Amino acid sequence: MAEPVQTKDLFAIKTLSQPSMAGETVFFLENRVDEETNTYIAELKGLDLRTRRQVRYGLPNQSISQYALAPDGSALLYLAQDAKKHVQIYIQPLTGGSPYALTALPDGVDSAQWRADSAGVYFTNTSYPQKKATKLPQPKAITRLPFQMNGEGVLREDGTHHLQYLAITGKMPKELLSRPDDFGLDAVDPSGRFLALSASPDPFNPKDFRTGTYLFEIATRNLTWITESQEHGEFIGAAFSEDGTGLLLWGTDNHAPNVAEHHIWYFDIEEQKLTDTAVNHHLEEGPGEIVADTQQKLSERMAQYITADYFLTPGFSHGRIALYEASTDGELREAVGGDRHVTDYFVGPDQHTVVFTYSDIETPSVLAVYDLISEDEKDLYNPNTSWENHHTISGAEAFTFKSDDDLTVEGWYMKPVGQAAEKKHPAILYIHGGPLAAFGYTFFHEMQVLTSAGYGVILINPRGSLSYGEDFAAGVIGAYGQGDYADLMNGLDDVLKRDKQIDPKKLYVCGGSYGGFMTNWVETHTDRFAAAVTMRSIANWVSMYGNSDIGYFFNAWELQGEWNAPIDPKKYWAFSPLAYVDKAKTPILILHSEEDHRCPIGQGEEFYTSLKLHDVETEFVRYPGSNHELSRSGFPNLRIDRMTRIMDWFGKH
Incomplete structure (x- = not known):
């Protein structure tokens, strides 16, 4: 069997x-x-x-x-x-x-x-x-920029x-x-x-x-x-x-x-x-x-x-x-x-x-x-x-839909395996990182775990994703949380029409990196989801500017569309989920690696603190010795823990 x-x-x-x-x-x-x-x-x-x-x-x-x-x-x-x-x-x-x-x-x-x-x-x-061995702590002098790198820490x-x-x-x-x-x-x-x-x-x-x-x-x-x-x-x-x-x-x-x-x-x-x-x-x-x-x-x-x-x-x-x-x-x-x-x-x-x-x-x-x-x-x-012969593996249904501005967007829906698909079941909107990346026709262990646990999984490549040409990839520049958010919500609605067995009261959302930013944006802009999990996320673009290994240039490229643009705190704050935390209601789990220099753990700390002070049900899990790549190449035991916590959080709600 x-x-x-x-x-x-x-x-x-x-x-x-x-x-x-x-x-x-x-x-x-x-x-x-x-x-x-x-x-x-x-x-x-x-x-x-x-x-x-x-x-x-x-x-x-x-x-x-x-x-x-x-x-x-x-x-x-x-x-x-x-x-x-x-x-x-x-x-x-x-x-x-x-x-x-x-x-x-x-x-x-x-x-x-x-x-x-x-x-x-x-x-x-x-x-x-060669350095002389010493038991005393030693300072690190920094003269260059960038001065840190995800996976390496402060650069020598x-x-x-x-x-x-x-x-x-x-x-x-x-x-x-x-x-x-x-x-x-x-x-x-x-x-x-x-x-x-x-x-x-x-x-x-x-x-x-x-x-x-x-x-x-x-x-x-x-x-x-x-x-x-x-x-x-x-x-x-x-x-x-x-x-x-x-x-x-x-x-x-x-x-x-x-x-x-x-x-x-x-x-x-x-x-x-x-x-x-x-x-x-x-x-x-x-x-x-x-x-x-x-x-x-x-x-x-x-x-x-x-x-x-x-x-x-x-x-x-x-x-x-x-x-x-x-x-x-x-x-x-x-x-x-x-x-x-x-x-x-x-x-x-x-x-x-x-x-x-x-x-x-x-x-x-x-x-x-x-x-x-x-x-x-x-x-x-x-x-x-x-x-493969001894496991039930989920396939995926590819689909396209028309989003705002009559834009054609592609996605995949993975039904729960077995008889669970024929009954009312929950579904997870899973948002990819990048945004310059994409879901596609490849094996994804975590998604198979989720479908085996009884969840439908919705994978969408919103504007900003790769593999659809330069204009599509540029659709998110200077517009984070705008058309891309509409693409995700419209795609979710499209899947709900395609599969009537999805329980609209048991919808969940999660994502990491850019997907974590977007999960935080969803958290602060709608209450249609029963629970959320945000991972290695961005909550505050203002602090991201100086604390991330890429922040001082990535912010300018993505939020302003310019080379070496000076910091624009007003624009950065307008794109920050933290600015709208008073609208948050959905129970949310925050997962973050302590040695993440791409989206530093301070992003998770700021969001967690603000959510707690706004009486939103939340939990903050810190992964030691781990960086931005935890879910792909981090300590295996922590990868197992991460997947387990996601399912436990959704199961709880």
Whole structure:
């Protein structure tokens, strides 16, 4: 008999990521959440396509964060922690023999990529001066902005960032570049001439938000800024052509702060010319922007060449993430599509075999293969077959409706599983974060838990969401709580007409981040819901301006639609749910992480204090050692607690 999906299934579900291929072997990471250690585990595996036999790589008990196959197929490099919890580079020969540590750096390694001839590894790392051990508390002096980052806390200012090279038979790295500011190692030129780096052109200017792409010439160590022509540009290198004459970039000119579409750009190295291919136009963002809670350690690969002129790239459209075959001239053709979320991919050495991983609403993760010539597709491995067969998994009904201004808005309704759907039942309006994100055709463990508990779940992509084009994404700019609020309420009304079994007296609302802001807005603008849960929320844009790691620029972009606009306390307060707290009536649970630097816990504290003083039934739960990513990658036991509290609060009301 099939079981309902429960919170504890967080520990049973596995996901796959970072596929690659050499000969008849497909490599990938298999990710799981470990209950005993309360951590996340990623195992590096290889699947033999002929025998379907799997082999695990790496040392025992290692969890691997990133890996790469040598260009000649002779070995794997991977990143994992050493005994001192520092991330190091390990080499795993594929011709036999055990893996060995290539580095033993005291501050660890940040990222690594193979040299084109497989003879060595380029890597980045950050070093810090040695400090004398002391039992006395020490002050932290801050001179830069931003000075904090979610997941990191207050940023150190005494680090030096390095680009180094180390032969796989060597012991001493060779330093190629050293800077006081952070930078990314994005791509390696197959011809051996260049590396693509990404960095801020003015790193210590808090009003400069550009990310430039730089060509680093290995022989001369010269840096060439190839995106200088884009005044507000934000770019990363995606892939070099096989002959090293061109570089694909993933980026935006940011003509509209924070909502300008990301495209694939092409830089002709011989002609020194940068072109916007317009590929990905209306295919907003990459695989990480779809809202879900199961995927881990994705490669975030944005392009890979197939031929000299054609490449593969992911695109996000109407809740679907597909793979598109595209050209540097702007041609675009869907290759791997459907109502699903292609989570990761890799083009094999034959340039027509694509190994990829995908998820859909009822499937957590599958490894598959697709042939670009024959257009044949085949599933290779589903790590959750047994789990899926023993659980009742909810599907979703996609729908569209007309909101205010005759705007077409998309959503999904997930009915309670089993016979509960045929009886009067409660329903939850679940609001996503961002707002530049979107619900879509992907597996969401928490939503399955809620439908198994007897709730209908309503998922809506209001204006401000991704995957519907730039104008739709810009619909929330300078208008938070206006058209987006109307979209959510109109969508709720539409679902109530579609499913007469929903009890209108048992409607609930919840959301996190932007969804937490909107839940707070709902709390202070209507009493139609029986209860609410707000998570990692925003209640007061005035205090958010200075306390958040992004507040001083995000507020200007989102509430004013301008670069570096001066603080506008009156406008910020008008957009703040706290300003309308005297209208709040709905019982509300406030969940917040104590180390959230994106939407600081002070936001929850301010809202809780004001609600209590206005005699609104409320409870405030603080999660220690946790940041803004609690629901996706936080301590597993706290993720379980969070889901349980949401259902308990709604059950109580």
